[in-house]
Amino acid sequence: AQTVTQSQPEMSVQEAETVTLSCTYDTSESDYYLFWYKQPPSRQMILVIRQEAYKQQNATENRFSVNFQKAAKSFSLKISDSQLGDAAMYFCAYRDDKIIFGKGTRLHILP
Amino acid sequence: EPEVTQTPSHQVTQMGQEVILRCVPISNHLYFYWYRQILGQKVEFLVSFYNNEISEKSEIFDDQFSVERPDGSNFTLKIRSTKLEDSAMYFCASSEVGALYSNQPQHFGDGTRLSIL
Numbered sequence: 462a463q464t465v466t467q468s469q470p471e472m473s474v475q476e477a478e479t480v481t482l483s484c485t486y487d488t489s490e491s492d493y494y495l496f497w498y499k500q501p502p503s504r505q506m507i508l509v510i511r512q513e514a515y516k517q518q519n520a521t522e523n524r525f526s527v528n529f530q531k532a533a534k535s536f537s538l539k540i541s542d543s544q545l546g547d548a549a550m551y552f553c554a555y556r557d558d559k560i561i562f563g564k565g566t567r568l569h570i571l572p
Numbered sequence: 573e574p575e576v577t578q579t580p581s582h583q584v585t586q587m588g589q590e591v592i593l594r595c596v597p598i599s600n601h602l603y604f605y606w607y608r609q610i611l612g613q614k615v616e617f618l619v620s621f622y623n624n625e626i627s628e629k630s631e632i633f634d635d636q637f638s639v640e641r642p643d644g645s646n647f648t649l650k651i652r653s654t655k656l657e658d659s660a661m662y663f664c665a666s667s668e669v670g671a672l673y674s675n676q677p678q679h680f681g682d683g684t685r686l687s688i689l
Contacts, residue, residue, distance in 0.1 A: 496677060504661055506615070506680035552615065559605065559617040559628060560665075560678060 463488045465555050467563035474543045475571050481528075482538045482566045484553030490514075494556040495529070497538045500565070501549040509551070512536065545570050574598040578664050578681035585654050586689055593649045593684045595664030604647045605665040605678060606639065608632065615663065621647065651686075659688045 464487045474480035486495070497509040512520045512529050519527050524544075528537045540547055548570045553563040577596045585591045597604050606618040620627040621639050636652045647666075651658055665678040 498680075503682070504609075504685070505682050506663060506665075508677045508679075511677055556678075558603075559620055560607070560615075561617065562615040564614045 463490075463555050463557055463561050465553050465561050465563040467553050467566050469566045470564070471567045471569065473569040473571055474540075476543055476545060478543055479539060479541045480543055480568065482540075482551050482553075482568065484536045484538070484563055486534050486536060486553070486555050488534070488555065488557075490557070495527075495536045496554040496556065496560070497525070497527070497536075498552045498554055498562075499547075499549045500552060506552075510538065540568075543570050545572065574679075576664055576666055576679050576681035578662075578684050580684060581682065582685045582687070584687045584689060587656055588653050591651050591654055591686065593651075593662050593664075593686070595647045595649070595666075595681055596645055597647055597664070597666030598668075598679055599645075601666035601668050601679070603627075603667045603669065603678075604639075604641070605667075606649045607663040607665065607680075609661040609663065609683075610657075611660070618649070618662075654686075654688045656688050659686060661685050 466485045493514045495512045499507045499509045510520050510522045510525050524541045526539045550565045550567050552565045555561045579594045604621040607615050609615045617630050619629040619633045638650045640648050661683045663683045664681045667678045
C-alpha cells in the first residue's frame with residue numbers, strides 16, 4: 462500500500478525567508494502524481510502544486526517549487542519569500558485515484 | 573472559477589441520529605470523493621464514486637455510511653446512526669477524470685464540520 466510520510470510536524474520561518482517542507486512516499490508504481498495541499502485555519506483544502514512522476518523537471522508555481530527525487534521517493538516543497546498568508550497546515554499527497562495524505566506540517570511565519 | 577460547494581458548513585447532531593452531508597461537485601466532473609479529517613489528524617479517504625456506484629471505499633466506510641447522487645447534481649454522504657467518533661471535518665472532492673494516469677487534481681469543497689453530542 463502507498464504511504465506518505467511528513468517527518469516535520471511543525472516548522473517556523475521568518476517572513477521573507479525560504480523554507481523547505483519534507484515529504485517521502487512509498488509506492489511500487491512507476492507513474493503517479495504528487496501534490497502539496499495547503500489548509501489554512503479556515504480548514505479549506507487548497508491545491509498548491511502538482512508533480513507528474515514521469516516528468517523529470519521540478520514543478521514551480523510562483524514562490525512555490527518542489528524538489529522531486531523519484532529514486533529516493535522524496536517530494537519536498539520550497540516556499541520562497543515567505544509571507545504571513547503562507548501560515549497553514551501543508552499536506553503532501555499521493556494520488557492513486559483516491560488521495561493519500563501525509564500527516565501534515567504546520568508552518569508558522571514569524572513577522 | 574467553478575467550485576465544489578458543501579452544505580451545511582457546520583452540523584450539530586445528537587448521537588444515534590442520522591445525518592446527511594451535501595455536496596455539489598463541479599458540473600462537468602464525473603468522479604466524486606468523500607474524505608474525513610478528525611481534529612488534529614490527517615485527512616483520510618472514505619469513498620470514491622463514479623457512474624452511480626462506489627468505486628472504492630476505505631475500512632472507515634462501514635455499513636453506517638452510504639453515498640448517493642440523487643439528482644445528477646448533489647452528492648450526499650449519509651451516516652445512519654452517528655457515534656461520537658464521527659465528529660470530524662468532512663470534505664467532498666470532485667475531479668474531471670479519475671484514471672490513475674491523470675494529472676488533474678481533485679477539487680475540494682470547504683468542508684462540513686460535524687459535531688456529535
